[in-house]
Amino acid sequence: MERDTTIRRIKSLYGTQNNVSENKNDSQDQRGINGCSEVKKKPEVSLYLLHEGVGVALVTVFILVLWGVVHLSLQQLVIGKSTGEFNAIRARKHLERITSVGPRPTGSPENEVLTVNFLLEQIEHIKADSASGPHSVTVDVQRPTGSFSIDFLGGFTSYYDRVSNIAVRLEPKAGAQHLMLANCHFDSVANSPGTIQHNQLVFIIS
8 A cells, every 4th residue: 555655656756747847848849949049138229329329410410501501601792793783791891991081070081082082983883884784874073062050959050161962863874754862971970980870871872
């Protein structure tokens, strides 16, 4: 009886070991079927490095675009041959030239001689450039003498003697039925070069 029980225990233990061994073999066979003997983890790419790479690429593209815009703008600012159109850079150069004389009160040599001569010189350039165009340019230099009363200063009377006025007429060579008058002054007060006064309008009109 005891012997029979011992044999059953040995068989039971043997059967358990066989089951464990079979389970191990099944697991190994299953891994062999899947094509790998061991489970390997995929390498993880750092999100920080990915975001940093995208940021560098965007900054590079932005710099290239900005460089192209600046380069194109500088090419457009180069003053070439006159095309008959308004050029802000050329107008600014004329403004700097006329204000470099200094204050130009009415009746002073800076206003009546230097500034007038410079304006007449530029008008002659415009006439030469437009000689073959559809418009004609005529110039009339006036040097009137007179006086006027300023009521809001208590009847203060201002007297002027041979001050310079420059009238430029631009019209179609075939004539025109209507005219438009645009005027501005090129003198300044005694203590200012008058950059932001009507001198800006002088060169915008011209």
